[in-house]
Amino acid sequence: MAESERRERSPRVGVVMGSESDRPVMEEAARVLGEFGVGCEVVVRSAHRSPEATARWAREARSRGLRVIIAGAGGAAHLAGAIAAYSRLPVLGVPLATSPLGGFDALLATVQMPPGVPVGTLGVGAWGVKNAAHLALRILALEDRGLARRLEQQALELARRGAGAADPRSSGPRSGRLREARERAQRAGATRGARPPVRVRSGPGSRRPRRGGG
């Protein structure tokens, strides 16, 4: 893929999380978006701890060039809903498993929004974060043919891999893993030096990451 095709001048996806302690899992979203050459803005904002800064960030998101927002939070996860109240951009909410209730609390807090203020809620934790990024890519691909083509290629690749795993002539799971590792390395090589922008904004509500937290 041509470098110019992968490069993007300004981020199109906002990735917002309730605390610095959410960062390790939320960064998966930036990684997936980056694989497709889509830039993102990564921020920490909290509807509870920094409500005014959260409202400001959400209100200004569209004028900064963002087109989709991914919001992840744990516990009483009101962040995605609050952002959907302040912005008309599509908001994808990811419940995180950070409290002793294991993410079920965050799922309920994110999913059941009052009609008219939608949050597209994904699965809990890392799977949800990855799928939020994939869903954001599909939304952007509605208006971006190059991206739509890259998603089509990815779907073909996934189908090929699935077929390979079921094929009795393939030389087993070990060689499959080796092939995947090789492909990953090749992809990393191909995208090195052509990274899309990741804008990291600090602000109120930011907390130092806890050791082993998250």
Ligand code: C2R
């Ligand atoms: P700390 O680790 O900072 O104590 O945060 C965060 O997403 C995090 O998972 C603990 C958890 O609190 C969550 N949090 C929310 C919101 N703000 C922070 N759910 C919010 O506005 O919804």
